[in-house]
Amino acid sequence: MDYSSEVEQRFLSPSRVGEFEKGTPGLVSGEAADRTLNVWIRFQVQVLDGAIRAARFSVYGCPYTVAAADWAAEWLEGRSSTALEELGMLRRYKKLGVPVEKLGKLLLIEDAAAACWRELDGLERQKRN
Amino acid sequence: MDYSSEVEQRFLSPSRVGEFEKGTPGLVSGEAADRTLNVWIRFQVQVLDGAIRAARFSVYGCPYTVAAADWAAEWLEGRSSTALEELGMLRRYKKLGVPVEKLGKLLLIEDAAAACWRELDGLERQKRN
Amino acid sequence: MIKKEIYLDYAATTPVDPAVIAVMIECLGSSGDSANPSSSHLPGRRAKARVEVARSQIAKRIGVSSDTVWFTSGATESDNMALIGAMRANAHRGRHLITSVLEHKAILDTAHALEAEGTEVTYVNHDSDGIVDPDQISEAIRDDTVLVSIMHVNNETGVLQDIAAIGQRCHECGVLFHVDAAQSTGKVALKLEDWAVDLASLTAHKTYGPMGIGAIYISEGVSLDPMIHGGEQEGGFRPGTLATHQIVGFGKAFELADPDSDGPLLAARRDRLWTGLNAIEGVFLNGHPAQRSPHVLNVTFPGVEGSSLQLALANVAISAGSACNSDIPDPSHVLRGMGLSDVLAESTLRFSVGRFTTEAEIDYVVGRIQDEVPRLRALASGAPAWTAS
Amino acid sequence: MIKKEIYLDYAATTPVDPAVIAVMIECLGSSGDSANPSSSHLPGRRAKARVEVARSQIAKRIGVSSDTVWFTSGATESDNMALIGAMRANAHRGRHLITSVLEHKAILDTAHALEAEGTEVTYVNHDSDGIVDPDQISEAIRDDTVLVSIMHVNNETGVLQDIAAIGQRCHECGVLFHVDAAQSTGKVALKLEDWAVDLASLTAHKTYGPMGIGAIYISEGVSLDPMIHGGEQEGGFRPGTLATHQIVGFGKAFELADPDSDGPLLAARRDRLWTGLNAIEGVFLNGHPAQRSPHVLNVTFPGVEGSSLQLALANVAISAGSACNSDIPDPSHVLRGMGLSDVLAESTLRFSVGRFTTEAEIDYVVGRIQDEVPRLRALASGAPAWTAS
Ligand SMILES: Cc1ncc(COP(=O)(O)O)c(C=O)c1O
Numbered sequence A, B: 001m002d003y004s005s006e007v008e009q010r011f012l013s014p015s016r017v018g019e020f021e022k023g024t025p026g027l028v029s030g031e032a033a034d035r036t037l038n039v040w041i042r043f044q045v046q047v048l049d050g051a052i053r054a055a056r057f058s059v060y061g062c063p064y065t066v067a068a069a070d071w072a073a074e075w076l077e078g079r080s081s082t083a084l085e086e087l088g089m090l091r092r093y094k095k096l097g098v099p100v101e102k103l104g105k106l107l108l109i110e111d112a113a114a115a116c117w118r119e120l121d122g123l124e125r126q127k128r129n
Numbered sequence C, D: 001m002i003k004k005e006i007y008l009d010y011a012a013t014t015p016v017d018p019a020v021i022a023v024m025i026e027c028l029g030s031s032g033d034s035a036n037p038s039s040s041h042l043p044g045r046r047a048k049a050r051v052e053v054a055r056s057q058i059a060k061r062i063g064v065s066s067d068t069v070w071f072t073s074g075a076t077e078s079d080n081m082a083l084i085g086a087m088r089a090n091a092h093r094g095r096h097l098i099t100s101v102l103e104h105k106a107i108l109d110t111a112h113a114l115e116a117e118g119t120e121v122t123y124v125n126h127d128s129d130g131i132v133d134p135d136q137i138s139e140a141i142r143d144d145t146v147l148v149s150i151m152h153v154n155n156e157t158g159v160l161q162d163i164a165a166i167g168q169r170c171h172e173c174g175v176l177f178h179v180d181a182a183q184s185t186g187k188v189a190l191k192l193e194d195w196a197v198d199l200a201s202l203t204a205h206k207t208y209g210p211m212g213i214g215a216i217y218i219s220e221g222v223s224l225d226p227m228i229h230g231g232e233q234e235g236g237f238r239p240g241t242l243a244t245h246q247i248v249g250f251g252k253a254f255e256l257a258d259p260d261s262d263g264p265l266l267a268a269r270r271d272r273l274w275t276g277l278n279a280i281e282g283v284f285l286n287g288h289p290a291q292r293s294p295h296v297l298n299v300t301f302p303g304v305e306g307s308s309l310q311l312a313l314a315n316v317a318i319s320a321g322s323a324c325n326s327d328i329p330d331p332s333h334v335l336r337g338m339g340l341s342d343v344l345a346e347s348t349l350r351f352s353v354g355r356f357t358t359e360a361e362i363d364y365v366v367g368r369i370q371d372e373v374p375r376l377r378a379l380a381s382g383a384p385a386w387t388a389s
């Protein structure tokens, strides 16, 4: 495979891998997996005052998935939490040099983010109730 | 074709090509040809006192035929004229490095010599009568 | 980022040995033996003489006589010729072919093509070590069996089949026996005549010879229909202008390819590599631990996605699955046949060492993998169990 | 005895150009681009990139797009692929094939093999100049005709067929058109796409590239069954490990092979040779005097046996008949087809000049033949008339 240099760099030194320390305020997480595609992804984001302060991820997958997850995590930081609901990164991944046939895998990233959103939404409902 | 050096030498500088001068005493000649084999050969020999004093040949054919004719002409010289009747060179040609599949062509050399013998024989009968 | 490049993919292809390059160059330029070996003129005959020297170098290396070795464009073509040519020429004897599920694609795809034409094919299995039991071949042989085709050294795992035993079984039943020996030469000894092999496929480029030249061994008296027509070259089995420089390089490569000298060196490098990799938690070796060629090491790294491990080791040329399949995302049919899950098959790399592999290279690669595997596993920390089983 | 060697058999094969040797060497050793172009690792991708450069060099030279050129082992294989592959893949359209009696054996023998399988073949004739009339092709085309195969430059006479005109006829009738262009590249311009050619066979070794590598041009949308199976290389048309050094050399050779620059030089040498030979009593040229490639000169020396003339000129590499047939004693089917008797066909030599042919070489050869022909004729003085007619 001929990876773009951005994919290669993000894969070799992803900046937002891992989890936050336990007890960090405002944490939500979500994961998604597809055995047939051989992908698992988990996001953990810190949401304070409706804004995503920081994002972390863990991933089992190909270099594209790793790089795209890293990019998505970076992109999320500083945005409104609604960004989780519909990450809508697919078009951007192409800029990363991800070939079309790999985009299916990257939908899992959207799913994991959406799972974060659902958890956040649940928490907020709880708070409201 | 990979010719033996003897075939090559005899072909490149045959020593007994051509005809004797007209009027040379004791001349007989004979020829043979095979269009399917693409060979024509003519011998002229000088027979004096029942012995072959000298032999000359002309030939249209492959290098083996040329070389073998040259060898046969040389071999004939000094022998009894009966050598013409049955040259019997085929086994010797093999020593010359002639491949088996070419031997058929060389039978024409025997035929040409035999034709000389027949002419000689005819002349001698004439004399006797 | 990439400091140096290390080549551990000798089973895909080998660089050409300098001594081989030298003889090839002698056959290329205006002042070299570059004529057509079929030409009857002097330079043609010189080229032909070199071709015949090469033929005997190759014959000697595989234990057969020179007049049974015919040049082709590589093992793929030879495999096709053997299967298609033998099945066609012996159609009166039957239309049944036996091969194994772990063969190279050149055999499997050809078998499929023959099936489409009406040949019946039995694909024998192997055990979890990748070994085909000779008794299974005996059992599969029927009255209408024409040919058995079993590879010698498997290109993905390095596992070695017992060709002598299978040859004996075929011989006893009067069935033709073809061996794909593309991976064997120079690594393990070949005695094709002693082993009752009727047909064998060879290639130069896995044994420090040039790519694009191979040979087929056709034992005396075996009927084979040619696949390519036109001209009388190679006994009519394989027409086309003989590629002098390629053949001469092939011959030289096989002359040099002595398993008695190369084998122990390869085994030493491979064992050093395995010792290093085996120190990593959870790693395991695929294929029989002892019945194997010294040049291939097929290793699974559970919990690490294969293409990620490959990119993490971008300056190390290794193969996920077989080289020929690298463009294809499907997990290896050989590994799955040996019982690996799709995930584990994808977590597997093939390392193959060669004549030019140094201890320092091995140590560097071991160090890199010892670093990268934990890093990639950490990246996936918390992943479900299926990613590692 | 032999003072120097002169090579005038460029139509049999050419020496490899030094610039081509240089790029080939870059792909052979440990430090070169010697990886398997199908491998996904870095050296594999570098090899692949070089293969693709070569593909486009070749495509450009023949006037087609890169994705229609597939590598094979040479024109013999390409010819087989074209005929067998197209007839098989288009069996639903019919089983009729048209070719000519003056094709290369790679075509004729393949056509015969197809006949044995039930294909009906029409062999069109040519006139005494060796030209196939395009109208004859039109007349031979039937409803069930699948393919027409006509060579571009004849390998024995150098005669050039009107490919554009034949292509148009085939195109109008919706029939596939294959061209054997083995002898054309670098000598005459090729515009395969413009000429409505569907399939073409190429080889590197007649154009200063290496032996053992060729290509098939398969126009977009043409159905062709592969002949060799196994692996996905070359779009599935031709599996087997790609021979990087061979392909790269092929590409470079075709990049250099510019008929606009080479053609006039070849024609000048050939004309000088013909002027010299034509001074010899009775000598005549075979094939059309103008519609011909600049590199071949086919000359009959009546009254001189061909193999004797060849040996007399042992230090000059020339061919009696076509190179590929030199081992075969039968007189050329092409010359007989042009009306020559067996004897005259045997009194015929093919001279072919190349990029490295010098004027001094031509002059030397002319001098030698001017000496040898009279000597050999004298040797046969008194021979019957059939030896010279
Ligand atoms: C076992 C085996 N058979 C056949 C082949 C095909 O050989 P080649 O590349 O010479 O066509 C290979 C390698 O590609 C191989 O490993």
Ligand SMILES: Cc1ncc(COP(=O)(O)O)c(C=O)c1O
Binding pocket: C239, C240, C241, D073, D074, D075, D076, D077, D079, D104, D106, D151, D153, D154, D155, D180, D182, D183, D202, D203, D204, D212, D214, D324
């Ligand atoms: C017209 C023609 N076609 C086909 C071929 C065969 O080419 P190759 O030697 O590349 O198989 C040749 C030369 O041998 C040729 O001259």
